[in-house]
Amino acid sequence: MKIVIALLQVGFLYILFLAGEFLQAKLSIPLPGSIIGLLLLWGLLSIKVIPLRWVEKGAYVFLSTLPLYLIPATVGVMDYGHVFVGKGSLLILITIVSTFITMVVASLVSQSMAKRNVKEEGTLS
Amino acid sequence: MNTIILAFTMIWLTVMLYFLMNAVYVRLRSPFLVPILTTTIVVIVVLSLFHVSYETYMVGGKWIDALLGPAIVSLCIPLYKQRDIIKKNLLPIFGGVVVGGIVGMLTGVLAARLVGFSTELLASILPKSITSPIAMQIAEELGGIPSLATVLVIIAGLAGILMGPWINRWFKIDTAIGQGIGLGVGAHAIGTSKALEYGEQTASMSSVAMTLSAIIGALAGPLFGIWLFP
Numbered sequence: 001m002k003i004v005i006a007l008l009q010v011g012f013l014y015i016l017f018l019a020g021e022f023l024q025a026k027l028s029i030p031l032p033g034s035i036i037g038l039l040l041l042w043g044l045l046s047i048k049v050i051p052l053r054w055v056e057k058g059a060y061v062f063l064s065t066l067p068l069y070l071i072p073a074t075v076g077v078m079d080y081g082h083v084f085v086g087k088g089s090l091l092i093l094i095t096i097v098s099t100f101i102t103m104v105v106a107s108l109v110s111q112s113m114a115k116r117n118v119k120e121e122g123t124l125s
Numbered sequence: 126m127n128t129i130i131l132a133f134t135m136i137w138l139t140v141m142l143y144f145l146m147n148a149v150y151v152r153l154r155s156p157f158l159v160p161i162l163t164t165t166i167v168v169i170v171v172l173s174l175f176h177v178s179y180e181t182y183m184v185g186g187k188w189i190d191a192l193l194g195p196a197i198v199s200l201c202i203p204l205y206k207q208r209d210i211i212k213k214n215l216l217p218i219f220g221g222v223v224v225g226g227i228v229g230m231l232t233g234v235l236a237a238r239l240v241g242f243s244t245e246l247l248a249s250i251l252p253k254s255i256t257s258p259i260a261m262q263i264a265e266e267l268g269g270i271p272s273l274a275t276v277l278v279i280i281a282g283l284a285g286i287l288m289g290p291w292i293n294r295w296f297k298i299d300t301a302i303g304q305g306i307g308l309g310v311g312a313h314a315i316g317t318s319k320a321l322e323y324g325e326q327t328a329s330m331s332s333v334a335m336t337l338s339a340i341i342g343a344l345a346g347p348l349f350g351i352w353l354f355p
Contacts, residue, residue: 038204
């Protein structure tokens, strides 16, 4: 029975994704259907149209295996070996260094702002 | 080979290797053995050994890829459950995402320009921190190569999850918000898959960062590019 419920919820999440794709195409929203689906679900949960327990189990099926669904895309790198020979290899280096700087800055900015928040309000998050 | 058998073989290969690599990771816990990286490498090696093209692989791969959409929708759950903490930290989240996003685009494009890469390549590297469907759109609008943009997005994501633990240690990033925002801003969905390992709060921060980056990127990315290379 648990499996049936989880599968029904997986199906429901898929429908939300399709709804996101549909809205994207109909209204030409410049966001991927998956993110529109996420925002849609957020909206439905917030206004209490659907309770959390209708989707929670299905969502954890996906979240516990999230990296798996990214693999077909990452394997696509195999077709780009030729781009990264010679000077092209610098593209990889630049991407890595820039990502490093991006993450350090993003982490430091949000963390220090959050810690100042805590000090001013005296509340712990 | 029969298409159905081929598709099943590719799906089986990917799923089997993923769970195998996941078991290795759980056992050894080395940050270099994250299953998304090791599985990708092993799948590529196997395909190369048997002279199977990516196109052929995707006959089966596309079925796994089709589940990425609802998996991204599922990220709403940690987001929703942690909504009070997110509301309380709206400004720090926004600050980290906006500043980090700008730094990401600037450093990538400026370094590539310094090396003397063409505008086509500058436009392809600009959106590398943003989730790939958006990155492709931005690259295309600016005259870049969408498929190359996707590859750079993936490299950024994989590099991000490898560097994350070091960054956290070296720069004393010891809060869920700091760690989550870094992964989400620099490494999008791949980073968020890593953030799930740290717990629900970090995952929710990473999801917010990824989603906000996508929204801001979709709106401001092209403008930013026009300003950087008119």
